[in-house]
Amino acid sequence: MFLLRLLLKNAFRHKLRTGLTLIGLVVAICAFGLLRTIVDAWYAGVEASSSTRLVTRSSISLTFQLPLNYAQRIRAVEGVRAISWANWFGGVYITERNFFPQFAIDPASYLALYPEYLIADAEKLAFFRDRQGAVVGRGLAKKFGWQIGDPIPLRGTIYPGTWTFNLRAIYDGVDAKTDENQMFVHWSFINESLRQSARRRADAVGVYIVGIDEPNNAALISQRIDALFANSLAETLSETEKAFQLSFVSMSEAILVAIQAVSFIIVVIIMAVMANTMTMTARERLAEYATLKALGFPPAFVVGLLYGESLLIAGIGGVLGVAATLPLSAAFARATGTLFPVFQVSPLTMSLQLLAAAIVGIVAAAWPAWRMSRIDIVDGLRHVA
Amino acid sequence: MSTDPASPLIRIRGLSKGYRRGDQVIPVLLDLDMDVAAGEFVALMGPSGSGKSTLLNLIAGIDKPSSGTIEIGGVDIAELSEGELADWRAANVGFVFQFYNLLPVLSAQDNVELPLLLTGLSSRQRAERARLVLGLVGLADRADHYPNELSGGQQQRVAIARALVSDPLLIVADEPTGDLDRVTGEEILGLLEQLVVEMGKTIVMVTHDPKAAARARRLVHLEKGVLVDEVGA
Numbered sequence: 001m002f003l004l005r006l007l008l009k010n011a012f013r014h015k016l017r018t019g020l021t022l023i024g025l026v027v028a029i030c031a032f033g034l035l036r037t038i039v040d041a042w043y044a045g046v047e048a049s050s051s052t053r054l055v056t057r058s059s060i061s062l063t064f065q066l067p068l069n070y071a072q073r074i075r076a077v078e079g080v081r082a083i084s085w086a087n088w089f090g091g092v093y094i095t096e097r098n099f100f101p102q103f104a105i106d107p108a109s110y111l112a113l114y115p116e117y118l119i120a121d122a123e124k125l126a127f128f129r130d131r132q133g134a135v136v137g138r139g140l141a142k143k144f145g146w147q148i149g150d151p152i153p154l155r156g157t158i159y160p161g162t163w164t165f166n167l168r169a170i171y172d173g174v175d176a177k178t179d180e181n182q183m184f185v186h187w188s189f190i191n192e193s194l195r196q197s198a199r200r201r202a203d204a205v206g207v208y209i210v211g212i213d214e215p216n217n218a219a220l221i222s223q224r225i226d227a228l229f230a231n232s233l234a235e236t237l238s239e240t241e242k243a244f245q246l247s248f249v250s251m252s253e254a255i256l257v258a259i260q261a262v263s264f265i266i267v268v269i270i271m272a273v274m275a276n277t278m279t280m281t282a283r284e285r286l287a288e289y290a291t292l293k294a295l296g297f298p299p300a301f302v303v304g305l306l307y308g309e310s311l312l313i314a315g316i317g318g319v320l321g322v323a324a325t326l327p328l329s330a331a332f333a334r335a336t337g338t339l340f341p342v343f344q345v346s347p348l349t350m351s352l353q354l355l356a357a358a359i360v361g362i363v364a365a366a367w368p369a370w371r372m373s374r375i376d377i378v379d380g381l382r383h384v385a
Numbered sequence: 386m387s388t389d390p391a392s393p394l395i396r397i398r399g400l401s402k403g404y405r406r407g408d409q410v411i412p413v414l415l416d417l418d419m420d421v422a423a424g425e426f427v428a429l430m431g432p433s434g435s436g437k438s439t440l441l442n443l444i445a446g447i448d449k450p451s452s453g454t455i456e457i458g459g460v461d462i463a464e465l466s467e468g469e470l471a472d473w474r475a476a477n478v479g480f481v482f483q484f485y486n487l488l489p490v491l492s493a494q495d496n497v498e499l500p501l502l503l504t505g506l507s508s509r510q511r512a513e514r515a516r517l518v519l520g521l522v523g524l525a526d527r528a529d530h531y532p533n534e535l536s537g538g539q540q541q542r543v544a545i546a547r548a549l550v551s552d553p554l555l556i557v558a559d560e561p562t563g564d565l566d567r568v569t570g571e572e573i574l575g576l577l578e579q580l581v582v583e584m585g586k587t588i589v590m591v592t593h594d595p596k597a598a599a600r601a602r603r604l605v606h607l608e609k610g611v612l613v614d615e616v617g618a
Contacts, residue, residue, distance in 0.1 A: 002495070002502065002511075009490035291486040294447050295500050295547075296475025298468065377447040381482065 028270035029321025044342035065204035082211030084109035091154030123169035133168035137180030274364035282368035290380020299373035310365035318357025400453035428601035479548025538569035
């Protein structure tokens with residue numbers, strides 16, 4: 001208790017200096033956490049992907065579609081247990097600022113492949129029955145205040161015209177990683193319309209989602225599927241859902257690396273600020289440390305005092321920084337809307353924030369502690385005079 | 386520390402100390418011999434640069450001699466390692482400094498308690514002992530006060546209490562009245578005298594003030610690193 005009291009009193013001896021250092025620490029730890037959360041959010045789709053799902057798309061580009069009749073041939077491939085498909089709808093709800101992902105899907109087969117979307121049976125049935133129906137994630141419904149039965153008008157960009165869908169179901173994610181900001185509509189409803197207005201574009205699929213029986217066979221099954229359509233007019237590229245999601249992330253990899261680098265640079269900067277604080281502190285207390293050594297306290301005691309004080313300040317800054325990250329990340333998520341479907345500070349990020357604070361505390365005290373452990377008592381005592 | 390009544394508490398023989406400055410060694414103490422009996426109150430005097438503070442530092446075990454021996458209670462402290470010396474100081478030496486050297490963030494009580502952290506005493510025992518010693522120096526009612534809430538004389542009393550609390554045989558005082566007015570200085574000297582007379586402490590004090598030195602039982606005068614005069618030996 002005595003030593004803890006001494007550490008606390010020493011830490012707040014210069015309230016302004018400690019306060020400013022703490023503010024710097026809180027800002028740095030908070031920024032570190034937010035930047036890491038942004039990176040995590042980018043990878044959220046990858047994290048949420050299933051190892052038992054493959055994605056088969058055109059080998060040329062995602063913008064090229066595949067014939068609908070591939071479905072039966074893929075289903076017949078050994079190791080494939082289910083198949084579904086989806087098209088990117090790309091509609092605009094009122095204004096472009098309200099962006100959220102919309103997919104035209106084959107409802108029954110698609111939702112069977114995505115058990116992470118939890119829908120009440122009655123709502124699911126209502127969605128299946130209404131070919132103009134739509135299902136949205138809870139987050140999206142909350143954001144726009146949608147209720148079951150509401151009409152949702154979308155201005156088509158890929159599929160021209162104004163499309164009005166009836167909200168028939170709202171899904172909840174099975175866990176925090178599940179994206180609750182998507183909308184699903186009936187592929188057949190869009191396709192029928194295309195058959196009348198743009199026949200050439202009908203019966204085409206953006207991607208096939210392939211359910212496989214054994215994750216270890218993913219590569220083999222992918223090869224089998226792609227071999228099936230080799231040298232055809234629409235060759236395929238099959239990969240795991242994770243790899244498919246990563247291909248999107250890799251487009252922004254340079255930005256992600258930069259964000260990660262900045263998050264570490266911030267920690268290094270606050271480390272230098274904190275080291276400066278501790279060095280000033282140690283220099284001011286030279287005579288006190290010399291007195292302690294004269295009284296018989298070993299150098300390790302002085303080292304312990306400096307490390308204790310540094311870790312105490314860093315610890316307080318770390319905890320406050322983590323605490324500040326939570327409301328700030330929530331505000332950030334609100335401000336960015338559906339840009340980051342899953343934006344949550346993970347326990348790993350919080351642990352890393354605390355670890356960063358501890359490292360700052362340890363590194364900041366290293367030099368002054370080493371110096372003070374070696375001070376000559378006589379020189380130190382003279383310092384006061 | 387063993388204290389044979391027949392032998393002096395401090396026995397210094399052939400003590401030399403020099404400081405290196407570049408290639409040069411500047412001598413401060415030259416082949417000095419000196420004894421201090423247990424229970425003596427010795428004042429070291431001399432002009433600036435005479436080596437009195439260096440001698441005090443060597444006796445206190447916070448500096449190392451270039452050559453010679455310093456036996457205190459039969460232990461040649463010149464031979465001790467840094468760690469052993471720290472332990473020895475904690476057990477045997479009480480320090481009184483000119484500027485008190487109290488920790489400003491600790492109350493008088495906590496400052497006095499500080500050296501007891503190096504003992505095996507419980508926190509309750511430490512607190513009791515510190516209160517007792519503060520009572521001895523007349524500051525029982527100021528135990529919760531911080532150094533900046535105390536006068537210079539009171540701070541020096543706290544420092545004396547801190548020097549006394551681990552019950553050392555030897556107290557070293559470096560200009561203990563140097564920062565105090567005449568009346569307060571007299572009070573502090575009276576307190577030091579009391580420690581010698583009533584508690585049998587041995588005090589070695591450095592002072593510039595002849596009146597302060599006159600309160601000691603023995604006056605040792607140094608000049609250019611050698612003993613030139615002794616009064617009251």
